[in-house]
Amino acid sequence: MKIRQISIFLENKPGQLAAICRALADADINMAALSLADTTDFGIVRMIADDHVKGVETLKKAGFLVRETEVVMVTVPDSPGGMADLMAKLDNAGINIEYSYAYGFGRGDKAILIFRFSDNTKAEEILGQ
């Protein structure tokens, strides 16, 4: 399933992530998943929030560099090989993964992952979800 993700540019200085979390908390927005990509000079925070429209608006107002991106939410069996089968399907179709992070574990026998594919629409079709 395609969902909306919030991406935020992170300057390399202390307190940046804390400021993001505080701004969202003050606006009563909950983060369902979060990942941090970083280089030595800057980082990019990617997150799924319960209200992405309000989330983007809140962070823009707080002076952050923010954009909305489309990602795909994928459910895989939480057992050995669950991920491997999935990867094989995508590989055969020539789809690349730009990045991925976990949404949540320990929900029964399923794991939920967030993906950004080179072609989100095609990936969604192949995975049938």
Next chain:
Amino acid sequence: MSNNETNPISMPDFMPLGDLRAMQLRKLQKIIPYEYEHVALFRRRCDEKGVKPRDLVELKDLGKFPFMKKTDLRDEYPLGLTAAPMHDIVRFHCSSGTTGKPICIPSTQNDLDIWSEGAARCLAMFGINADDIVQVSYGYGLFTGGLGAHYGAERLGCAVLPTGAGNTEKQIMLMKDLGVTVIACTPSYFLHLATVAERMGVDFRRDTKLRHGVFGAEPWTDEIRARIEQISGITAHDIYGLTEIAGPGVAGNCPYCHGLHIWEDHFYPEIIDPDTLEVLPDGEEGELVFTTLDRFGTPMIRYRTRDLSRLQTEQCRCGRTMRVMDRVHARSDDMLIIHGVNVFPSQIEACLMKVPEIAPHYQIHLASTDTMDIFELKVEVMPESFSDDVRGMESLRKKVLDAIKQVVGLSPKICLVAPGTLPRSEGKIKRVIDERRK
């Protein structure tokens, strides 16, 4: 010629050259003896050089007299260079100065009138008239920007909205609601204003009546001017001045020649070689030097501005006889030596303007280790060019780096920052932070 040029306030702009030179000599022959009589430092320096006020027989004799520098104003702080008695002084302006003591310029009512006239003549030359509504977003107070533009606009009969710098969202609201047609502020504050307006969904062309910008108080490049005009649809004008000589209104850019006409019936310009201190003929580039011809509060005789410019030799097509100086892109003080290379911040700015993904706001940070300089450049990223992936941002960084490397020949460390996050004061970003051991 536009109708505004028939404004009576612009009359002196067109004075016949012979009359102008005669007037300058007459005024010099009054201010030099006055300064000699009232200011001990000037008297001492003249005596040391063996020059007397009566040696000023023709205009070129001014070159025999000693210079004044900013350090003189600091050393003589607060009132050592003030010639008029406190009875005649009506206002103080001070310039903060980045190091140590401020400088203080007390003015008489007549001094202020001359300054307002200069500012009003600039506005009239820009095509502004009594029908205009002028928003003054320069800082008010000790800084000359706010009050200078304010009194100049009032003198011309404009309606003035004295917002001062800051509280940007409210400024944009007032601009829309009142139908403001002219804004006077620093170019960097205007760019900030434009960023905020965009965030508020305000389009200058569609939602405001703004048509002129009167920009000054910091050096700015032609690239910044083009950017301002492109994003807002206004005409960007350059107003020049400095606290020591009056404030904004000493010179203003002419729509015909793109240089700045100097109101040399009040402010007499010379260009000197900053190393040999020799006066250079018109047409050659060097340091701009001013003598205030009829300011009696704190006269400045041959004041070295540190601004690099040139006096043009061609007569301007607009018919004004007042000489034209090139726009000031650099101050001789601003030159940085990094890894042994001479760099002007304006060069960095010009490079950044070629990268559309970057806002024209930057800050140069210099530090040193035992053996070498560390050169870091912080630049603000435009909101729409933020890409979600690391590679995209890395390639943007490389693009900025290449633009700098190509022109300056140095490879600073590029730090991308969010828009609006570089610290600003009175609308100005401090462009250079040099923490190198001297």
